[in-house]
Structure formats: C-alpha cells, structure tokens
Amino acid sequence: MSTHARFITLEGMDGAGKSTHLAWLENHLRQRGLEVLVTREPGGTLLGEKLRELLLNEPMHPETEALMMFAARREHLHQVIWPALAKGTWVISDRFTDASFAYQGGGRGLDEERLRQLERWVQGDFQPDLTLLFDVPVEVSRARLANNATLDRFEQEKNDFFSRVRDAYLRRARAFPERIRVVDSSLPLEDIQGELATLLALWLER
Numbered sequence: 001m002s003t004h005a006r007f008i009t010l011e012g013m014d015g016a017g018k019s020t021h022l023a024w025l026e027n028h029l030r031q032r033g034l035e036v037l038v039t040r041e042p043g044g045t046l047l048g049e050k051l052r053e054l055l056l057n058e059p060m061h062p063e064t065e066a067l068m069m070f071a072a073r074r075e076h077l078h079q080v081i082w083p084a085l086a087k088g089t090w091v092i093s094d095r096f097t098d099a100s101f102a103y104q105g106g107g108r109g110l111d112e113e114r115l116r117q118l119e120r121w122v123q124g125d126f127q128p129d130l131t132l133l134f135d136v137p138v139e140v141s142r143a144r145l146a147n148n149a150t151l152d153r154f155e156q157e158k159n160d161f162f163s164r165v166r167d168a169y170l171r172r173a174r175a176f177p178e179r180i181r182v183v184d185s186s187l188p189l190e191d192i193q194g195e196l197a198t199l200l201a202l203w204l205e206r
C-alpha cells in the first residue's frame with residue numbers, strides 16, 4: 001500500500017446518511033493504523049465555523065453564498081487540510097468543493113464556469129484523492145429529514161432544489177469516474193458497509 005497521506009471527501013444530499021458512514025470510515029482507517037483527521041465544510045476552522053453559522057441560517061444572495069463557501073474553504077485548506085496532509089495525517093472531510101457545484105451550481109443555478117474560477121483560485125489543481133458520493137432518491141432524503149426537529153436554510157428547500165442537487169452530483173460523478181465513487185445509500189446499512197469495505201480495500205492497494 002502506498003503510504004502518502006490521502007484526502008477523502010464524503011458527499012451526498014442532506015439525509016443521505018453521511019454521518020453514519022463517516023464514523024465507519026474513520027474507524028476503518030484507524031484500524032489500519034493510519035493517523036486520521038476528520039473535518040467538515042462549511043467549517044473546520046474557527047472562522048469557518050462562524051461562516052457556517054451564517055451560511056446555514058442567514059438569508060443571502062446565491063453568489064454571496066458561493067463566495068462564502070469558498071472563503072471558508074480557503075481558510076480550511078491553509079489552516080487544516082494541507083498542514084495535516086504534509087505531516088502524514090489522512091484527512092476525511094464531510095463535504096468539499098463538489099458540494100459547491102451541486103448546491104450552488106445545481107441547486108441555486110449559478111454558472112459553473114464562475115465556480116470553476118473560484119475553485120482554481122482557492123485550491124489550484126488540488127483535488128480529493130477519493131470522493132464517496134452517498135446517493136439516495138430525493139424522496140428518501142426528504143423522509144429522513146422529516147425526523148429532524150429543526151431544518152437549516154438548505155434543508156428547508158423544496159424537492160425540485162434537491163433534484164437539481166442530486167443531478168449535479170451524479171453529473172460530476174460521471175465526469176470524474178476515477179475520483180468519485182457513487183454508493184447507493186438506500187440499501188441496508190450492512191450492505192453499504194460491505195460495499196465500502198470492498199471499494200476501500202481495492203483503492204488502498206493502488
């Protein structure tokens with residue numbers, strides 16, 4: 001197995017079960033003796049968490065939203081992700097730039113080229129080594145969210161917003177098949193974990 005520290009991101013719609021899979025993945029990598037750091041976007045730094053609070057709760061123009069997502073990301077890369085990878089720590093991030101293409105691009109309808117410019121500015125050529133996209137039909141994601149006591153600004157969006165988010169994620173998975181692996185998140189948990197274990201075993205040996 002090659003030993004350089006890798007950057008893994010988890011993506012999917014709200015209610016796709018990411019948090020459960022994240023805990024499983026963290027544990028799985030630690031059991032292999034790897035040093036692992038778990039972080040999230042928007043957030044991951046002191047400033048990023050303040051921006052997250054605003055992003056999830058304050059009404060704002062869609063372009064302001066995109067700029068703030070990338071501003072938080074710039075801070076996150078400089079303060080957390082790049083230093084960790086440099087010292088050999090593996091990094092798992094609960095969401096990263098694919099979420100901006102899915103939510104701000106697909107969901108809000110922002111021009112993709114604009115997002116690509118921000119991506120280049122903020123991260124250059126840097127990309128995750130692996131992205132796990134937890135995919136569920138919109139109805140499943142909505143049904144799971146119905147159990148939440150409070151819903152943030154994104155979770156309050158309508159079904160057509162989530163359909164556009166899902167389509168945008170799946171389009172990206174087709175565009176970057178080497179990096180983005182789609183996991184059917186409507187399957188029973190044991191099946192998903194079995195699939196993840198197989199997928200990771202193959203990927204880690206590369």
Ligand code: TYD
Pocket residue numbers: 014040041042069094095096097098099100101103104152154155
């Ligand atoms: P999420 O991690 O799903 O929060 P939680 O599970 O605690 O509800 O992410 C918060 C929201 O931020 C989610 O609805 C997607 C959105 N988001 C974007 O719109 N663009 C982005 O670039 C990122 C990173 C997240």
